[in-house]
Structures are given as structure tokens and as C-alpha cells.
Amino acid sequence: MLRKEYFRLLVLGIISILSGFVTSGVAVANINDQVAQLDFATTTLSGIVTIFGEPLKYFRGSEIFTKDNLPSIYYMQYPNGFSIVMANGHINELRFESASTGYLFKGEIQIGSPLTSVLSVVGQPTQTITGQQCGWQDGILYKDINGTVGYCYYLRSDENVRFFFTSYKVIAIYLTGNTVSPPVPAMKEFDDVRSMDLSGMNLAGRNGLIETLTFNIETIWPAAARMPADCEPNELMAAAMNPGLGIREIHGRGITGAGVNVAIIDQPMYLDHPEYTGKIAAYYDTGCGGEQSSMHGPAVTSLLVGKNCGTAPGANVYFAAVPSWKQDAAYYANALNWIVAQNKALPASSKIRVVSVSAAPSGSGSPYLYNNQMWNDAVALAAADNILVLDCSSNHGFIGACWLDPNDREDVTKCVSGFPGSSSLPNLEDVLTPSSARTTAQHYDYQGRNSYIYWGRGGLSWSIPYCAGVLAMGWQIRPELTADEMVEILFSSAYTNANGAKIIDPQKFISSLTPATPEEIAVSKIRQAIAEKQKALEAIDNARQGEQTACDAVKELFAGGKSSMKKVDIIIAMQKIHSAVQHLEQSADALRKSIEKLKDALRTLGFEP
Known part of the structure; x- marks a missing residue:
């Protein structure tokens, strides 16, 4: 049988996340008649196209192929959850993964049919194995796989069919024909x-x-x-859940990012994986078109706040889901603007401190084709609100990749710059953060089906949430520090190897964050007050410009002589606007004096404003 990529590609949602879902006019209302025309042993690609039409795409995993450049094993994706697996020029499987296909097995079983109905149609299993890992054996019903109630698998080779179940109902029907295993x-x-x-x-x-x-x-x-x-x-998979570099020892001291709010902008995800269930403070879909989960979203979330995999398992997440496959940075800007809006509504003690963005929505080499400047503008707005944005872009990003020694994950001196198997050199201006030899959450096929992936070679995407979690632990200890101050400590505490590369050192970073003294807290509070009043002063300046514009418009009514209003009323209105401008100027003067008094207080204590 074909490589069992069963659950990685089980639901069309992950396929469309990887390469974008395209609607098609191919009719599937008569799918049962079309299937009846097939001969698994003899129907070739041309015959399939004659019966079903051209597919939406030819693919395998994240690879897309043209019709004249197909590998020995590939998939043909049609609308409404119908796909065909091809191996060595012949049909290997027909896959029905949505009720909208209209397919009926033996005229009775369809997507949504209960397990009992399947057993009555195809026969009872020779054995039922409950609560264990799926073994994929013929005639055996694997029930409540890995302890997930209702998740089942049943292969009947004599009927040339495989069934997948969740909540004891059919979620996929795979018709098998060519039983010759591909090489x-x-x-x-x-x-x-x-x-x-x-x-x-x-x-x-x-x-x-x-x-x-x-x-x-x-x-x-x-x-x-x-x-x-x-x-x-x-x-190995269990060991790689450990973030390494002494982080679990830090967690053992009660430093977990507890009480710190963070945010993630990434592909959509279900919220019930045990790594992060209960940790999502708010979830916002920017326009994912019905896609509910992905490979990427669960992975980065588990690396940041995961119970076993995360660097900050005590933090709370504001999650904004984006359709990265549309290659439009406007979705990312919308997501970040939502995060800023959420932050403004939070009390001073609960502000969002850092946003993890495992993407490059702008900068040279960005894969996003549209609205890159919108992302830059959104990052500037977030920075003005003291929110640190970590992304992979060349213009904003300062995080690079390194990989942990699988045999000694705790020793920062054994971290290797870059990616395993790659000769690319790191940017010596970056802080390198582990991305490889890690385990992440997997949760992209359907709700309730939780799993894990081990990555021998991860990408920079995995470094971003790792670093965000380390910073979150820092804010648990020193919540009064600004984003710039925290990043400065991150750099100064990094381990520098013989090649001059700086590697994140969580142990040294945390030890550098000694609890603030009463004097430091007092100075920080005064500086925060100055910053808030300066923002208020900027708002007054903007309002004053608006009032002046209004005053000029009323003056034009008087000077133009074309208004039907009484001139005496226009004069009174001008006086009132003028009075409003004066009051605003008085408020601005009062704020300036107040800011100077606060600065004098800092100088008196021996600190520069």
C-alpha cells in the first residue's frame, strides 16, 4: 500500500493551507456514476481526466507539480474533499473526505455514517484493539486510538475500502484498488x-x-x-519536547511566564490540544476562509506556551489566525492592529508584551506579494504601544537559528549555528535561537485528534516563539522593563561562540534580571508617567490641529459671503471655537509643566529623565 501519509493529508484543510484552495466548476453530483466507470487496474491519468475533468492541482505534501512533470507517487485534488492517489501510473486510492462529495459506499455508507452501520455493511472485525496506537492491519478495528474516544480505523481489503472515524462517525472513506506497493x-x-x-x-x-x-x-x-x-x-520525540538550555530548571523555580500576556500571528488552529488548551485568551480569524487548523499554528503555539514543549508554559496567548497562503501582508497588519486594540483595553498590569510572528511580511526576500508597507506601519504602531514584535523579516527581525546537541540539550556551548546539514553562515548581528531537534504539537486533521511531530531540521519559524517565551519569562520577573530594555539584556546575556555568533542563553538572561529594587521601581513608575503624559500631549496637539481646521472653515463662511447663515451666528461660533482652542492650549501647557516637574523629580533622585 502507498506510504501511509494518512493523517498528515487526511483533511483538505491542511492541503489548502499549504498551497491555497481554489474553487472549481467540476461537477461531483454524479460522483457515484463517475466512480463506477473506473477500473483500478487499467484506468490511467488520461482516463481519470476524461471522467472527472482536470483536478485543481497535482501535488504531494507541499510540492505542486505540472501535468507533464509528475513523480511516481502524487495526488490529484478535486473540489469538495475528493482526491485521487496515483502510484506508478495507476490509481492507488480514491479518497472521500467530505459529505459534500455525495459518495455512497455500497449505496449506504457516507461521510457521517455511524460505526455500527459500517460494521453491518462490511462485516465485523476479526479483532478489536482499543486505546492503543493504530497498527493499520487488515480486518482489525482500531478503536479509541491512543486513548482518543471515538477515533477509529478499519481496513477491509476484501471490500477494497478503508474507513476513518471520529466520534464513532465516518470522516473519510478511502477506496483501494491497486494493492501493489510503490517502491x-x-x-x-x-x-x-x-x-x-x-x-x-x-x-x-x-x-x-x-x-x-x-x-x-x-x-x-x-x-x-x-x-x-x-x-x-x-x-527522541519525548526528549525533544524539552526546550533545553536550562529552561526546565528555570521553570522549576516558578519562572514560567506566569501572568504575562503574549500574542501569536500564525495560521489557524484548533484550541484543544493538551499542550495549550485553556491558554488562549482570545482568538481572531482575519479571513482564513473556513480553514480551522494547520501544521504551523499548533507548532508555534506549543513552542511558546506548550505544557511540555514551551519556553513560557505559564503565559497567556492572544492568537490571530492569518491565511499565509494568500501571500498578502494586509492580513498580518490586520492581525497586529487587532492585538494593539486588545492591548489598549487591558489594565496596565496585564499588557501584551511580545508578539511571535513566524513569517516575513515585509523586507527583502519576503514571500508576501502585497501590502508589505501595511505590515511596517502596523509594527510601528505596536512599538509605540511598547509591544515587541518578533518576526523573520530582514528589516525588523533580529533572531537567527541554531540547533541543540541531541545528546546534551542543556549546554549552550554545544549549540551549533544555523541549520543541520546546511553550510549557511549566521548573521553575527542576530541572537541565534534553537529551531532544530525539537518536538511540536500536531493538530491539523480534525478537532480532538492530537499528536506530535519531531523536527530533525526545523526552520526559523521555530526560533521565533522560543525567543518570545524566554522574553515572557523575563517580564514575569521584571514587568516594569520596556521592550527595548528587555532586548538589550537578551543580547548582552547571550553566549558568544568562537565564530562570534551570539546564542541565546536563558540561564544567564534570567540571572541578569535581578528583582527590581524599590528605587528602580519608583524611577520606572515616574518614567512611565512621563511617557503617558507625552502621549497625551501628542493627542492634544493633533486635536488642536483639528480645531484650527474647524475655525478656518467657519471663517471661510464669514469671508465668502455665500452662506445662508446669519453673520452674527457665524461670529459667535468662531468665538466659541477660539475659546475651545485656548482651553486646549492651556491643557497642553499644564501637561508640559507636569512633565517637567516629573523630570525634575528624576534629576533630584539622581537619574536622567
């Missing part, structure tokens, strides 16, 4: 083997390989005798 490619370092069946491979003696791969809980491994002796995947 399994030779395993290479850094391969992505999520949800694949590797049981037929022999990896014995390939020490060091497993640590480089990307895999998930659903990956099926060879028997122990055919595995490398130096690594057990489940143990």
Missing part, C-alpha cells in the same frame, strides 16, 4: 517521513540517521532488529 525510496538524512509506513525498511547500522528526520507519532517504524541501535524514535 520505498532509500532513506536519506533530513527526510520527512511523517505518517509513512517504514516497516519494510532496514535501517540497522545507520546510527545518527533518526535524529535528522522529521517524523510524527503516526510514522510506522521497522522492527527493533532493523533499526539503528543508537536511537529510539519515541524516546
Whole structure:
């Protein structure tokens, strides 16, 4: 059978997140008649196109192919949750993943049918295995897989069908035809083997390989005798939940980011993964078109506030979901503006301190084609509100990537700059933060189905939330520090290796944040008062300009002589506006004097304003 990428591509939502969903006019109302025309053994690509029309796309994972450049294994995506898996030029599976396809198996079973109905149509299983990992074996009903009640899998090769269930109802029907397994490619370092069946491979003696791969809980491994002796995947996945660099020791001291509000702008996600359930303070969809979850959103959230994976498991998250696949930075700007608005409504003790954005909505090399300046403007507004925005852009970003030593995750001196298997050199102006040899939450197929992914080589996307969480821990200790002050300490506490690269050092960073003295708290409060009054003064200046514009407009009524209003009324209105301007100027003068008094207070205490 084809590589079991069953759950990585199970729901069309993740497919559309990776490459964008395109609507099509291909009719599927007669899907049952169309399926009846197929012969799994003989129907080729041209025959499929004759019956169903051209697909929305040819793809495999995140790769998109043209019709004249197809690999041996690929997928054909049609509307309404219908897709075809091709292997070696023939149909391997027809996949129905939405009730809107209209497909009926044997005229009775459709998406949404209960498990009991399936068993009555295709027959009872030879064995029922409850609460354990799915073994994918023929004739066996895997029930409540991994302890998730209602999540089931049932293969009946004699009926050429596989069923997937959640809440004991069918969520996917896969018709199997070509039972000849496609060739399994030779395993290479850094391969992505999520949800694949590797049981037929022999990896014995390939020490060091497993640590480089990307895999998930659903990956099926060879028997122990055919595995490398130096690594057990489940143990590696559990170990890589640890952020390393002494962070869990810091958590043990009660420093977890508790009470600190942070924000994330990323692809959509379900909110019930155990890594972060109950930690989402607010969720805002900027326009994801019905997409409910993704690979990316759950991953970055778990790296920031995850119970097991996060650097700041005690923090709360304001999450803004964006459709990154539309390549429009306006969605990111909208998200950040929403975060700023949320922040203005929060009391001074609960402000949002940092926003994690694992994307580059502007700057050179940005993949976003539209409205980049909108993002820059939104970042400036956030900065004015003392919100630190961490992104991957070349113009705003200051975070680079490094990777943890899998055998000694706590030693910052063993972190390696850049990405595993890559010779690219880091920017010596950045703070390098771990992105590889990490485990993240996986939650993109359907609500209630929770899993994990191990990344032998992660991207810069994983560094951003890691750093945001470290900063959140800092604000738990020193909430009076500004964004600029916290970043300065982050840089000054970083470990510098022999090549001059600066690597984040959470232990030293936290030790640099000694609790504020009463004198420091008093000075900080005075400076905060000065900053707030300066903002008020700017608002008054803007209002005064508006009043002057209004006054000029009324003067024009008087001078032009074309108004039907009485001149005496116009004169009285001008006087009242003039009086309002005077009052505003008096308020501005009072604020200036108040600001100077506060600055004098700082000087008296021996501090510069």
C-alpha cells in the first residue's frame, strides 16, 4: 500500500493551507456514476481526466507539480474533499473526505455514517484493539486510538475500502484498488517521513540517521532488529519536547511566564490540544476562509506556551489566525492592529508584551506579494504601544537559528549555528535561537485528534516563539522593563561562540534580571508617567490641529459671503471655537509643566529623565 501519509493529508484543510484552495466548476453530483466507470487496474491519468475533468492541482505534501512533470507517487485534488492517489501510473486510492462529495459506499455508507452501520455493511472485525496506537492491519478495528474516544480505523481489503472515524462517525472513506506497493525510496538524512509506513525498511547500522528526520507519532517504524541501535524514535520525540538550555530548571523555580500576556500571528488552529488548551485568551480569524487548523499554528503555539514543549508554559496567548497562503501582508497588519486594540483595553498590569510572528511580511526576500508597507506601519504602531514584535523579516527581525546537541540539550556551548546539514553562515548581528531537534504539537486533521511531530531540521519559524517565551519569562520577573530594555539584556546575556555568533542563553538572561529594587521601581513608575503624559500631549496637539481646521472653515463662511447663515451666528461660533482652542492650549501647557516637574523629580533622585 502507498506510504501511509494518512493523517498528515487526511483533511483538505491542511492541503489548502499549504498551497491555497481554489474553487472549481467540476461537477461531483454524479460522483457515484463517475466512480463506477473506473477500473483500478487499467484506468490511467488520461482516463481519470476524461471522467472527472482536470483536478485543481497535482501535488504531494507541499510540492505542486505540472501535468507533464509528475513523480511516481502524487495526488490529484478535486473540489469538495475528493482526491485521487496515483502510484506508478495507476490509481492507488480514491479518497472521500467530505459529505459534500455525495459518495455512497455500497449505496449506504457516507461521510457521517455511524460505526455500527459500517460494521453491518462490511462485516465485523476479526479483532478489536482499543486505546492503543493504530497498527493499520487488515480486518482489525482500531478503536479509541491512543486513548482518543471515538477515533477509529478499519481496513477491509476484501471490500477494497478503508474507513476513518471520529466520534464513532465516518470522516473519510478511502477506496483501494491497486494493492501493489510503490517502491520505498532509500532513506536519506533530513527526510520527512511523517505518517509513512517504514516497516519494510532496514535501517540497522545507520546510527545518527533518526535524529535528522522529521517524523510524527503516526510514522510506522521497522522492527527493533532493523533499526539503528543508537536511537529510539519515541524516546527522541519525548526528549525533544524539552526546550533545553536550562529552561526546565528555570521553570522549576516558578519562572514560567506566569501572568504575562503574549500574542501569536500564525495560521489557524484548533484550541484543544493538551499542550495549550485553556491558554488562549482570545482568538481572531482575519479571513482564513473556513480553514480551522494547520501544521504551523499548533507548532508555534506549543513552542511558546506548550505544557511540555514551551519556553513560557505559564503565559497567556492572544492568537490571530492569518491565511499565509494568500501571500498578502494586509492580513498580518490586520492581525497586529487587532492585538494593539486588545492591548489598549487591558489594565496596565496585564499588557501584551511580545508578539511571535513566524513569517516575513515585509523586507527583502519576503514571500508576501502585497501590502508589505501595511505590515511596517502596523509594527510601528505596536512599538509605540511598547509591544515587541518578533518576526523573520530582514528589516525588523533580529533572531537567527541554531540547533541543540541531541545528546546534551542543556549546554549552550554545544549549540551549533544555523541549520543541520546546511553550510549557511549566521548573521553575527542576530541572537541565534534553537529551531532544530525539537518536538511540536500536531493538530491539523480534525478537532480532538492530537499528536506530535519531531523536527530533525526545523526552520526559523521555530526560533521565533522560543525567543518570545524566554522574553515572557523575563517580564514575569521584571514587568516594569520596556521592550527595548528587555532586548538589550537578551543580547548582552547571550553566549558568544568562537565564530562570534551570539546564542541565546536563558540561564544567564534570567540571572541578569535581578528583582527590581524599590528605587528602580519608583524611577520606572515616574518614567512611565512621563511617557503617558507625552502621549497625551501628542493627542492634544493633533486635536488642536483639528480645531484650527474647524475655525478656518467657519471663517471661510464669514469671508465668502455665500452662506445662508446669519453673520452674527457665524461670529459667535468662531468665538466659541477660539475659546475651545485656548482651553486646549492651556491643557497642553499644564501637561508640559507636569512633565517637567516629573523630570525634575528624576534629576533630584539622581537619574536622567
